[in-house]
Amino acid sequence: xxxxxxGRIHSWDLSTGVDGPGTRFVLFVSGCxxxxxxxxxxxxxxxxxGRETTVDEVMAEIEKYRAFIATAGGGVxxxxxxxxxxxxxxxEVLRRCKEAGxxxxxxxxxxxxxxxxxxxxxxxxxxxxxxxxxxxxxxxxLTGGRLAPTLNFAxxxxxxxxxxxxxxxxxxxxxxxxxxxGALAGFVAGLExxxxxxxxxxxxxxxxxxKALGIPFPLxxxxxxxxxxxxxxxxxxxxxxLKVY
Numbered sequence: 001x002x003x004x005x006x007g008r009i010h011s012w013d014l015s016t017g018v019d020g021p022g023t024r025f026v027l028f029v030s031g032c033x034x035x036x037x038x039x040x041x042x043x044x045x046x047x048x049x050g051r052e053t054t055v056d057e058v059m060a061e062i063e064k065y066r067a068f069i070a071t072a073g074g075g076v077x078x079x080x081x082x083x084x085x086x087x088x089x090x091x092e093v094l095r096r097c098k099e100a101g102x103x104x105x106x107x108x109x110x111x112x113x114x115x116x117x118x119x120x121x122x123x124x125x126x127x128x129x130x131x132x133x134x135x136x137x138x139x140x141x142l143t144g145g146r147l148a149p150t151l152n153f154a155x156x157x158x159x160x161x162x163x164x165x166x167x168x169x170x171x172x173x174x175x176x177x178x179x180x181x182g183a184l185a186g187f188v189a190g191l192e193x194x195x196x197x198x199x200x201x202x203x204x205x206x207x208x209x210x211k212a213l214g215i216p217f218p219l220x221x222x223x224x225x226x227x228x229x230x231x232x233x234x235x236x237x238x239x240x241x242l243k244v245y
Contacts, residue, residue, distance in 0.1 A: 007089030008050030010043065010081060012061060014069075020105035020126055020165075022074030025062050029090065032082040034111055034143040036132060037218040038171055040206030044081035055092045059100075066100060075103025075125070084112035091120035098123045111145050113153025121162055126195075129154060130167045133175050134184035142174055151187070158191040166194055170225050170233050171202040181236045189240035196243040199234045201225045 010028040019026050028041070030050025043049065062076060069075060076097045083090040083106055090106070097104045106116075107128040121127075131150055133139040139147040157164050166188050170176060188194055202224055210217040234244045 005055045005089055005092045006052055007055070007058075007086045007093075008047045008052050009058070010041075010050050012058075014065065015077075016072075016074075019077040019079065019107065020075060020128065021103065023069050023072035024074045024077045024105070025065055025069055026077045026079060027058060027093065029078060029080045029083050029086055031085040032080055033085060034082070034109055034132075034145045036143050037174075038142075038169060038202050038222075040203070041081070041209070042206065042213055042215065043209050047085070050081075055089065055096060058093055059096050062097065062100075062102070066102065070102065075105060077105040077107055077128070079107035079128075082109060082112060084108055084115045087112075087115040087117070087120065091117065091123065094120060094123040098125075108153075109143075109145075110150035110153035111143075113149055113156065116153075118160065121157070121160055124162060126163045126165065127157055128165050128167055129157070130169070131184065131188075132169065133180065134187070135177070135180045138174065138177075138180065142171075154187075154191060158193050162193055164191065164194045166197045167200060168197065168233075169200045169202055170230060171219070172223055172225050172229065174222075176225070176229060176233065178232075178236070181233050185237045185240040185242065188237070189242055194242065196245055197237045198245050199230060199237065201230050 008030040010030045012027045015026050016023045031047035032045050094104045103125050105126040106124045109130045132143050136147050207217045237244045
């Protein structure tokens, strides 16, 4: 009898334009190794808080929308939390989606990129790679993790020819240093499979979740970035010949 692959998920949703091309079925898995100060989904941090489910159950849910998302030029995105904290579950969902003819996207920080097998990445049409900061010290303070695994994963994706969208959250006083942004833009420009860069202004939409969980929101006093700052950072990426959204 074939073993049943299970995973723990937080929820799923439908989205357009922000989690990959077209309209997408977005699966939020539970569990994350990082603790980003600006995290909008603290309710996905712990695997124990997720609902255990099987790949078959996930695919049955996706099947309800398969015709719609395929017609809309979309697909399936696995996000979290951190999908690579559950690589077997994530990998099988990606494989089954590919077999169903659906475009697949993996949204990851890359911190656990070493857990992604070449087979998993072969079933991934697009990686949404969140590079939280490019300064080693700032990355540690902002996330609690190390920057090197993410950069190693980025170069591996480039070597394997996997298309990538870079995501960079712009947080005033944390990720807006011109030198650091310029260095990141130069690094990204050297990756041939990067198709675009999304500069995402920091927001506080997740603040109510922190209150509901009874934990402090670390950046509650940090302002959202002014439009001029957002445009300056976007221009730094454009200056390296990158497509920016």
